[in-house]
Amino acid sequence: MLVANVDPEEIVQSARVQGHASMRRDPELHSLAYGSRYAVGDIPKFAFPEESSPASVAYQLVHDEMQFDGNPLMNCASFVHTWMEPEAEKLIMENINKNLADQDEYPATQLVHARCISYLANLWKTPKGVKAVGTATTGSSEGIFLGGLAMKWRWRARRQKEGKDASKPNIVFGANAQVALEKFARYSDVEARLVPVSSRSHFALDADEALKLIDGNTIGMFVILGSTYTGHFEPVARMAELLDDLQARTGIDVPIHVDAASGGFIAPFVYPDLKWSFELPRVVSINASGHKFGLVYPGVGWVLWREEANLPKELIFELHYLGGSEETYTLNFSRPACQVIGQYYNFIRLGRQGYTRIAGNGLANARLLSRSLEKIGVFEVLSDIHRPKGESYYTVTHPDANDDVHKVSATPATKSPDDLFQKVQAGVNQLLKDDEDINRFNAGLPVVTFKFTPEFKAEYPLAHQSALSLLLRVKGWIVPNYELPPHCADVQILRVVVREGLSEDMIDQFIRDLVWALKMLTEAREDVQALLCSKDPVVSGAPMDPIPQAQLSHNGREEVSPTTLAERDQSGKHLFLTAKLDKMSDYAKDRLHARKNWKEAFAWARENLTNARDSAWKRAHRKGIPLGEHTLGGGKSPESKAKGQASYSGAC
Incomplete structure (x- = not known):
């Protein structure tokens, strides 16, 4: 993967806080993984470190940083295998x-x-x-x-x-x-x-x-x-x-x-x-x-x-x-054996029997997941491995080739997760009786792709599949949401790759978490609507009033009274919070999986951005940087308030 070089000096110096303490010079702490020179000091991310580190320190630093990766077992986005037997790992x-x-x-x-x-x-x-x-x-x-x-x-x-031209090959x-x-x-x-x-x-x-x-x-x-x-x-x-x-x-x-x-x-x-x-x-x-x-x-x-x-x-x-004399046809030379x-090991350990069982189990679990999604009632399944031969997503979604038995209903997820899950499981159990005959179904990979039904999107226009993918990440599931190829790029789908590690028990839990995410998404409709209709420009993302020209002193710096500074500390959020809440969610996305739900993540983002605002105001005042006299909230003039209210009178 291509990456651009970063200038560490510029980044670190611009972000360093005055009086920042460092433990780099304490030799007694080098051998302790959590008390080393890196515990408070800087981790050398971009510049090659000048000094060596104890093995335990280096290990703990890398080990801890890797904890921010997703769980490979719950990574439903990747086709790459994530588990091997202990004997295979020993050989490797x-x-x-x-x-x-x-x-x-x-x-x-x-x-x-x-x-x-x-x-x-x-x-x-x-x-x-x-x-x-x-x-x-x-x-x-x-x-x-x-x-x-x-x-x-x-x-x-x-x-x-x-004797023909060979200058214009195509594939x-x-x-x-x-x-x-x-x-x-x-x-x-x-x-x-x-x-x-x-x-x-x-x-x-x-x-x-x-x-x-x-x-x-x-x-x-x-x-x-x-x-x-x-x-x-x-x-x-x-x-x-x-x-x-x-x-x-x-x-x-x-x-x-x-x-x-x-x-x-x-x-x-x-x-x-x-x-x-x-x-x-x-x-x-x-x-x-x-x-x-x-x-x-x-x-x-x-x-x-x-x-x-x-x-x-x-x-x-x-x-x-x-x-010796060796023949080779590869792009790489050195590579691990x-x-x-x-x-x-896998070939002689599993043989045809083992590979057949593992692949068959994966396809059976993929069919289970496909039917479960359809039973929920808000998804269309685009993959066809759960459909009998002769039927496909195309025949199901086109009236001239439709079968009423295979229609996808559009019942919104308004019940509790447990009630919905019981409904899903009861319907799926009836369909699993003759599932052993794999030749009944369309051939394909153990992959399940699905999207919201048109009826669901019409009822919940603010509920996006990307948000569903993000909510599943809160539970640890990595489920990508992406566009189909050109000519179908207006359609977005979610995908689950059913690998060997995705058992029936995990599918049960995935369905529970998916229903929870749907409830969060649908029940948040009123909250989102209220935010979009908010009179606060900070929340709604509406245009701000123009910032008046600052009053400058004789040395070119702004004259700031204690009252003005207090007003700014109260109202300066317009410098940092003018983005809509969906912009805030981008800021919180990396931490979202560690939070209980998206509301807590938004609160976390707001708190951190507010702290950054306060620090910026104080630094600006200390350095004498002119920032203007614009205020919101308590410091806003009655005329400006009336103007702002008029701007939003017909918004919702």
């Missing part, structure tokens, strides 16, 4: 100092790496007699880049052999693609042709629309097995059929790289009959993330090519300076 720690690039020095590690490639080639249905090749990566982003480069070089060689993929796909196109100077998505295409690639964007300059296609936005699988087999027909008609040969970052460790186990991998000749390469549903800590990924002919030899480097060893 035993091999954490090994470099995967040192092939000659660590032959056993290279053997494990080769076995993982063979396991995946078998898992992704490489035809008999075909020798797949592949490599471990740091993640799917690197795998996508390597797969895209191979397609570009093969396309360029073919165009040059035919086609859905507008729902993860940023890694767009990075490849931009960094490799390849035109990205994005296929618009819609509810009809399940917010993923529309194969027929994609075909319209292909021409002789198309190096290949990225097809996604598991959309980051909604979890839908894109139609790999359908796209392959269309490209086969295109080649038969026009001679244009367009290969497919499958981005199976998440689906590569889901589909083979729970959807074994789904055609998406190397059994389709059109699919030339596949990437997957071991640190997602491969169940390994970050970061390890994999990329495989169907056969050696799909990987141009010009891209492979041969190294001789590590003691321990995650590859952790992946191998």
